[in-house]
Amino acid sequence: MEIITKRFILRDFVQEDEPAFLAYHAEPRYAEFCSAEESTPEFIQELFQRFRQWATEVPRRNYQLAIVDHRTLELVGCGGLRQNGYGSEQAELGIELAPQFWGRYAYAIEIGKALIDFGFRDLGLKEIIGISVSANLRVSRLAKRYGFVEIGIQPSPDWMNVRGWNQIEWQLTRESWEHLFPSPRLC
Numbered sequence: 317m318e319i320i321t322k323r324f325i326l327r328d329f330v331q332e333d334e335p336a337f338l339a340y341h342a343e344p345r346y347a348e349f350c351s352a353e354e355s356t357p358e359f360i361q362e363l364f365q366r367f368r369q370w371a372t373e374v375p376r377r378n379y380q381l382a383i384v385d386h387r388t389l390e391l392v393g394c395g396g397l398r399q400n401g402y403g404s405e406q407a408e409l410g411i412e413l414a415p416q417f418w419g420r421y422a423y424a425i426e427i428g429k430a431l432i433d434f435g436f437r438d439l440g441l442k443e444i445i446g447i448s449v450s451a452n453l454r455v456s457r458l459a460k461r462y463g464f465v466e467i468g469i470q471p472s473p474d475w476m477n478v479r480g481w482n483q484i485e486w487q488l489t490r491e492s493w494e495h496l497f498p499s500p501r502l503c
Contacts, residue, residue, distance in 0.1 A: 317371065321430045323423075326381040326395065328371040329364065333382050336391035337364050340414035349449045349477045362437065363427045367394070379434075380410070383427055395427050395442070405442040407435055409488075411458075424458055429497070432462060436490045438453045446486035448475065456484070463496045464488045 319326040329337070338360055340346055347355040354360075354456040380396035381441040393413035402408065409431060417423050446464055448455040459466075464486035470481045 319430050319434055321426050322388055324427060325384045325386060326430060329368050329382045333391050334364055343415050345415040347451050351473060373450060392423065395430060404439065408445045408447065409440055428458060428462060430441050431491060436493055442490050444488045448484050450482040452485055459486045462488060463492045
């Protein structure tokens with residue numbers, strides 16, 4: 317599985333990605349919007365193995381892909397579309413970048429567009445959902461840029477409630493995406 321963009325290769329994880337994946341998850345800046353449990357080395361290793369296992373499932377319902385820089389082959393994060401728990405024409409979008417790549421040269425914008433295009437074009441999705449932490453304003457700006465609309469607040473775990481945060485649910489339909497980003501027409 318591979319999606320190529322101007323600067324990145326989005327591909328299934330390989331075992332060699334594990335050290336870089338563990339390293340960026342261990343950074344304190346990364347853990348800001350995570351629970352204490354989600355920041356443990358054991359949880360992160362299990363997550364990495366889960367992403368690798370998803371690539372072997374048939375039929376495949378979850379695509380969580382390594383994001384690798386074309387030039388350096390460095391792992392810059394991961395992103396994907398996950399259909400478990402959703403209808404056949406729905407998926408949840410998730411993108412995470414290693415902290416050193418936050419706010420750099422529209423990385424998340426390029427990656428998000430590639431994943432959304434993949435979902436609507438190749439997976440035949442009609443709706444993509446996003447879940448974000450209310451305090452993560454970068455994600456809110458990115459969601460709005462792509463035409464996601466806020467559809468509600470989900471019940472939040474205790475660790476978020478203590479901080480006064482909520483989980484925001486976002487929705488993007490294929491129709492609104494095609495209206496904002498029409499495909500080029502061939503003559």
